[in-house]
Amino acid sequence: MTSQTGSETDGLRDLITRARVVLWDFDGPICRLFAGHSAERVASDLVDWLGQRGLSGLLKEQERQTDDPQEILRAVNRRHPGSDLVAEIEERLTKEELRAAPSAMPTPYADPLIRTWTALGSRLAITTNNSPRVVHAYLTGRGLFSCFAPHIYGRTADLHQLKPDPHCLNRALSAMGAAPPAALMIGDAPTDLEAAKTAGVPFLGYARNEDKEKRLRKAGAVNVVGSLKPILEALRIRP
Structure with missing residues (x-):
């Protein structure tokens, strides 16, 4: 600094x-x-979750490599704004944030x-x-x-x-x-x-x-x- x-x-x-x-x-x-609960792992899990549902194509390669889970949420929302899919990803992210809070x-x-x-x-x-x-x-x-x-x-x-x-x-x-x-x-x-x-x-x-x-x-x-x-x-x- x-x-x-x-x-x-x-x-x-x-x-x-x-x-x-x-x-x-x-x-x-x-x-x-995310000091004790890796943001990178959360982002990777969201990418994997989309892949398991055959939705990997919603993300560009750079987005799939991000270590910021909010970028995954933003990316899906850009392609399907206000959808049930976005709502589900947002809820999954919220649960991960809550899991991260104690650490x-x-x-x-x-x-x-x-x-x-x-x-x-x-x-x-x-x-x-x-x-x-x-x-x-x-x-x-x-x-x-x-x-x-x-x-x-x-x-x-x-x-x-x-x-x-x-x-x-x-x-x-x-x-x-x-x-x-x-x-x-x-x-x-x-x-x-x-x-x-x-x-x-x-x-x-x-x-x-x-x-x-x-x-x-x-x-x-x-x-x-x-x-x-x-x-x-x-x-x-x-x-």
């Missing part, structure tokens, strides 16, 4: 100071959902950051492409659900509304009565950045490794941190 310049530090402090509402992506900034690895400093932001009076929401059921399960297990409830906006049956579409961000802003410039989104993927831009919400990238940072920078992210620690420190010294 590259170190932050003085101007980047000032930009980070400004983002934090102005944020009255914080929209969190889930898998990445809050935890590594998910908390992102360092995420828990105290969430509690500190809440204690300071900021309102928090989850805006994710994961199932809201897994978010509920994970946050409850960590004792963090009250920091977000009821503002958890995740994957719905309308898969075209997944990020980079800003639908979940707009739902959160509307429900919380927040103007986009007064909010902040924390995400770890270019799709999070694109959704935030479209919604008019300032964006802070979280990149746990150099590859993640490169992708965010290439997509146009200006403020990117490799740890949540400087955010927590900035909050604790905020006037």
Whole structure:
């Protein structure tokens, strides 16, 4: 990870100071959902499941090789939008996400950051492409659900509304009565950045490794941190 310049530090402090509402992506900034339950294996199992039903042809070769199970879901939905097949794959993915939740690895400093932001009076929401059921399960297990409830906006049956579409961000802003410039989104993927831009919400990238940072920078992210620690420190010294 590259170190932050003085101007980047000032930009980070400004983002934090102005944020009255914080929209969190889930898998990445809050935890590594598939840390103990391989996402690659889940994706492979979904590909195999389609193959057993004679439906391998629905996927391109690159899609069959993906390690992201959500890409399988998106691919099938592009070819058969709103079908029973898509609904079944989505339910299978949700069950795998729920199976992964107990072994998910908390992102360092995420828990105290969430509690500190809440204690300071900021309102928090989850805006994710994961199932809201897994978010509920994970946050409850960590004792963090009250920091977000009821503002958890995740994957719905309308898969075209997944990020980079800003639908979940707009739902959160509307429900919380927040103007986009007064909010902040924390995400770890270019799709999070694109959704935030479209919604008019300032964006802070979280990149746990150099590859993640490169992708965010290439997509146009200006403020990117490799740890949540400087955010927590900035909050604790905020006037």
